[in-house]
Amino acid sequence: MVITLRDDVTPDQRRAVEARLRAAGFQLVAAPDTAPVVLAAVGEGTMPSLADIRALPGVAAAAHIPEPFKLASRSFRQRSSIVTVGGVAFGGDDVVLMAGPCTIESEEQLVRTAQSVRAAGGRVMRGGAFKPRTSPYSFQGLGEEGLKLLRRVADAHGLLVISEIMDRSQIAMMAPYVDIFQVGARNMQNFSLLRDLGTVDRAVLVKRGLSATVDEWLMAAEYVMSGGNDRVLVCERGIRAYETYTRNTLDLNAVAVAKAISHLPVIVDPSHAAGVRDKVVPLARAAVAAGADGLLIEVHYDPERAICDGPQSLYPEQFTALAEQLRLIAAAVGRSL
Amino acid sequence: MVITLRDDVTPDQRRAVEARLRAAGFQLVAAPDTAPVVLAAVGEGTMPSLADIRALPGVAAAAHIPEPFKLASRSFRQRSSIVTVGGVAFGGDDVVLMAGPCTIESEEQLVRTAQSVRAAGGRVMRGGAFKPRTSPYSFQGLGEEGLKLLRRVADAHGLLVISEIMDRSQIAMMAPYVDIFQVGARNMQNFSLLRDLGTVDRAVLVKRGLSATVDEWLMAAEYVMSGGNDRVLVCERGIRAYETYTRNTLDLNAVAVAKAISHLPVIVDPSHAAGVRDKVVPLARAAVAAGADGLLIEVHYDPERAICDGPQSLYPEQFTALAEQLRLIAAAVGRSL
Amino acid sequence: MVITLRDDVTPDQRRAVEARLRAAGFQLVAAPDTAPVVLAAVGEGTMPSLADIRALPGVAAAAHIPEPFKLASRSFRQRSSIVTVGGVAFGGDDVVLMAGPCTIESEEQLVRTAQSVRAAGGRVMRGGAFKPRTSPYSFQGLGEEGLKLLRRVADAHGLLVISEIMDRSQIAMMAPYVDIFQVGARNMQNFSLLRDLGTVDRAVLVKRGLSATVDEWLMAAEYVMSGGNDRVLVCERGIRAYETYTRNTLDLNAVAVAKAISHLPVIVDPSHAAGVRDKVVPLARAAVAAGADGLLIEVHYDPERAICDGPQSLYPEQFTALAEQLRLIAAAVGRSL
C-alpha cells in the first residue's frame, strides 16, 4: 500500500498512521525527497482496507501497489529516481557511459583503456576482478590485487569504479574499492547476496537474468531496496533466445517496460547482448534511442589479446566514434551525454 | 558459388562459364547493376571445384557462398540493395515510413489516417483487407472492396500501398491494388505462396516468423528471389518470448545481423513487437538507431474504435511527434527521413 | 456458449432455441453422438445472457465456453472424442502407431518400410510427396506420382495413409490418395488452408507450430472444425528452444494440457522433436507415458541413404524394439497398442 500524507500532517498523526500499519504486520518506508510525505507499507501483514487508512487523520490518499515489487514501483514513486554516485547522476538528463575491460589484466591495460573511456566522455570504469566463468578451469580473475589496480587507475583518471561481486562474503573486502557493486545475470536470484547488499553504503547495479521476466528482475532490485539501500540501478544485458549468430538477444521491450513501471534508472549492456563487436555499436545506439539511462560497454585497448570477451570488446577508436553518435541520439530524445 | 567475370570477358567466355555450371546442375543468376558481372550459381547440383571455375577464361574470381541463402547474401551482392517501388527507394539514404491501420474499415478511416501519414512524411500506406485472425469467428477483413478503397485513398494522398496476402490464390486479384505484397509472420514458411510471389511484378515484404532464425527468415526471402523477383524487403516484427507485459519481443540483434549478412533492406514493425502504444514509440526510435531501412507502424485516427489492434495503434499526433524524433535519429546515424 | 437440451425436448423447442441464437448472430453446432443434445453457439454475435437461454423451454443447462476455441474444447464435449479413420480409432483405448519415411523416394523404399511398420503393429503409413523445405533449391518431393506409390503400397500392407498438404490448391488432387491430411508446423496458421480442410471428407492432423501456444494450436483445430469437419487430430512435434544438441524440444506439458482442455486426440511426433535417432526412442516412450493417443515416427529401411531426415529416422529393428516397449508402457497407463 502507498499512503500519501497531507501537507499539514502532524508528527503525532504520522506516528499513528505508521503504528496502525506496523500493528498489521507491515514495515514502513518513506520515499526520499518527496513532499508531501509518501509512505510504502511493505511486508506480509494483513492489509487493512483502503477506507480505514484513508480515514486516518493526516492521510491524503491511500492506494494498493498492484506490482509485486513495491519500493521499486512507480506506484510508490511517480517521478524517476535520480541515483547519485560520487557526483554522477543516473536517471536524470544525462545518459551515463560506463566502460572498460571484461577482466582486469594489468596496469597498462587499465591505464590505456581508462584514457579512452575518459576521452570519450565515460564517467565510470568497469573491470572484473572475480569472474563468473562457466568452466571451473578458466581464469577466475586477479581478485583483490585487481581491484586495487582498478581503483588507482580510475581515481587517476577521474572515473568511478563498477565491479562484479559474486558472493556475499566478498562485500567487506570489495567495498573500499568500488563505487557500484555489480550483480551479474547468473546471480540475479542469489537472494542471500541481494539481501546483504541492501545494507551497504554503495550503489548496486542488478543485471537481468538470462530468462528473467521484468517482474522478477525488479523483484531482485526490491530485495536490495527492502534492506534500506535505494541506490539501485537495473541493467538489461540480453536474454537467451534461439539465435546463434549472436550471444544473447537484447531486449529493449524490457527497457521500455521497466521505465514505465519502475522509477529506477535502467542501464543497458549491449556488449553481452551482442557478443560480437560490430553488433555492439548499433545496439548501443538503439538502447539510448529506447530511453536507457546509461550504457555499460566492454572496451579494450587491444581486444585481440584480451583474456576474456575480446570478440565483443570495442576498439578505443570505435568507442569514441560511438560516443559521438550517442550524443546526437541522446539529444534527439531530449537527453544529453 | 559466386563468380565474378573479368571486365574484358567476351560473350562467348561468359556463355562457356554459364554452360559449365548449368551442366553441373546449377541455375545462373546475374546480380543486377554490377560491373563487372557477378553471377551466382544456385541449386542442388554437384559443385565443381573453385580451381576449375577460376581457370575458365573470363573468370576473375570464384568463391563459395557460405550462407544457406545465396541470392539474398552479401557474399553475392556486397553493396546494399536499393529496392525501388513507385519512386520510393528502400535501402538507400532515406529511412522509409510506412503506416496505416491494421484493418481497412471505411473510407473515412482511411482518408483521415492517410492525411496523418502523409503529413508526418510517410510514403506508403498499410491496411489489411484479409486478416490472419487466430479465431475463425473473428472479422476476416473487407476483402477486395477494402483494397479498392485503400488504393483510391492512397492514390489521392500520393502514397503507395502495402497489404497482406494470405494465399497464393489471391495474387492475381490483389496485384492491381498493391505496390508491395506483405507476407505475414504466420506465412513466412508458406513456401507455395513465396514461390509464386517470385514471379510477380511487385515488391514483396517478408515478415519474420515468431520464432524464425535469421537464416530461416532470409531463406524465405530466397524463395521469392529464386523465382526471379529481387525486389524483396525483410521485416522484423518481434519474436515470441516469455514476457507477458508486451505482445512480442522486438529483436534488434536480428536487424544488425541481417544487415551484415544480407544486402536486402530491413524494415522493422514496432507495433506488433510491442502490442501497446506507449512502447511502440521507443522501439520505433531504437529501430532507426539500430540501422533499420524503414518502419511499418500502425496508426489509426481513432484507435479506441479500431476493429483490431487498437491498443497498439498510435494516435495521429503521436505519430507526427515520433516522426520528428526519428528524423533526428536518422541524421545521427547518417540517414535521412 | 454451450447449451444442453432436455431429454424430452421437442423439435419445436429445439428449433426455437436455435432460432434465438441465430438471431443473435451465432452459428449452431451439435456435438456428435451425445444424448441429450449438446449445442455450441459459435461466432461473433452478441451473446444473450445465460439466464435468458436457460429460461427457454427445452433447455437443461447453458454455460459459457471459457476457452477461445469452442468446438475443440472439453467445455463443449466432455468425453474424449474418438476419431475413426478407415477402421482405426484415435482417442480410444488404443495408442495408434503411424510411421514411415520423411519423403517418398521409391517403391522399394516404401515396400520395405511398410513391412516393418506393419510388423511392429503400425496402422498408418506416413510419407511426404510435397516437402516444405527451408531451401528453395532442395528436393521438393515426388508429387502426385509419390502419392500414387504410397497409396498402393499402403493398401497392399493394410495400412492407412497420412501425407502432408502444403497449399489449399492441392486438396482435390491429394484427397483420393490420403486418409489423413497432415498440416505441417509451418502451416499451422495458414488459415486459408485450414478453412478449406474444414469442408473435406478426410481426417486432418494439425501439427503444432514451433512456437505456438496450446491455445493457438487448438485454435488451428477450431478453424478446421468450424467448417464442419470434426475428424481432427492435433500433433505435438517439439518447440523451438535454445538447446543445440537436438533439433527441437519435445513439449509434453502441452500434451497434458491439451488432453485436459480439449477432447481431441493428441498425437506426438518424437522424430522432429529430437532430430537424432537415439533420442527418438526415449521421447517416444515418454509420449505414451504422458498420455499421447498416437505416435508419428520416421522409419526408413536404410536411413543412411534417405533423401531427408535420415539422422532422425529409426532403423526398422529399432522401431520393432521400441514398439515392444511402448506396448508395456501403454498397459501401465491403462491403454493398449
Next chain:
Amino acid sequence: MVITLRDDVTPDQRRAVEARLRAAGFQLVAAPDTAPVVLAAVGEGTMPSLADIRALPGVAAAAHIPEPFKLASRSFRQRSSIVTVGGVAFGGDDVVLMAGPCTIESEEQLVRTAQSVRAAGGRVMRGGAFKPRTSPYSFQGLGEEGLKLLRRVADAHGLLVISEIMDRSQIAMMAPYVDIFQVGARNMQNFSLLRDLGTVDRAVLVKRGLSATVDEWLMAAEYVMSGGNDRVLVCERGIRAYETYTRNTLDLNAVAVAKAISHLPVIVDPSHAAGVRDKVVPLARAAVAAGADGLLIEVHYDPERAICDGPQSLYPEQFTALAEQLRLIAAAVGRSL
C-alpha cells in the same frame, strides 16, 4: 585429455605420466572404480600432443575430451556412475523416488507426509528450510529448526534427507542434517557455492537453471566435481518457455541428452516443471519412460493449506497411485522402482 593406463603399468610409469601432465599445467583425476586406471587431465594448461602422451611407457590410450565438461563426461567415464548415499544407489537399476513438501512447516506435516512417502516406496524426503522466494516479503523458511525436524522425522521413517542450500555460508550448519545438498535452479551458476560443495562429504543435486543449456548444466556439475566431490546428481526441473498454462516446460530432450553425454545420474522434478498437480502425474510417468534415474516430487498431506507450492503438490493418495504406475513403466524400460 583422458589417458588410459596399461594393465601392467608400474607405479613409476604412472608417476611419470602424471608428472608430464602436471608440468604442462594440468591437474590429474583418476576415475573411481575402474581397472585399468583412467586419468583425466583437467585445467588450463598447454595440452601436449596425443602422440607424445601415447608414447609414454605405461599408457594404453589417450584422447581428447570433446565436451567442455571433463569429469562429468562419458568420454572420461564410459559406464554410468552409481552414486550411493546412505545405502541408496542412484544411477543403477533402481529408479529412486524422492518426495516431500516444498517447505518444512511443522512436525505433524512432516510425519504425515513421511508416512506417505515411505508407504509409496520413496527413499528420500525433501523439504525446504531456506526458500529462494522471489519476493523479499514472503516466508523465507524455518531455518535450522526446520532442518532438525526434517532430520528427525526422516530418520524415524527410514528416509534420507535432501534440502536446498542457498549460500556457501550455510554449508557447515546444514551438513549434519542433510544427506544431499540441493542446489536450486536460480543458484545453478552460483560458482562460489558450487566450488565449496566440491569439498564436502555429501552428495549434491544440481538443478538445471531455467534457461541453461545442457552444457552449462553439466558445467555446474563439473564445478562440484573439480573440487573432488564426485557424488553429483543433476536434475531437470523445466525450462522457461512462453506457455502460460503451466509454470515451466519439462524438457525430456535434456534428460536423453544428458544421459548420453554424461555418466551422472539424471533426476527429474516434474512438480516445478508443471506447477499444477494434475499435470505432475503424466510428466512423472514420462520422465521414467525417458530414462530418468530418479524423481523429486512435491507431496503434501494437505496441499490446500501448504505455505507454498500447494497447487503443484500431490495428495498422498495420488502419489501412491502414481508410484504404482511408475513401477510398471520402470519395468517396461528395464528398471525397477
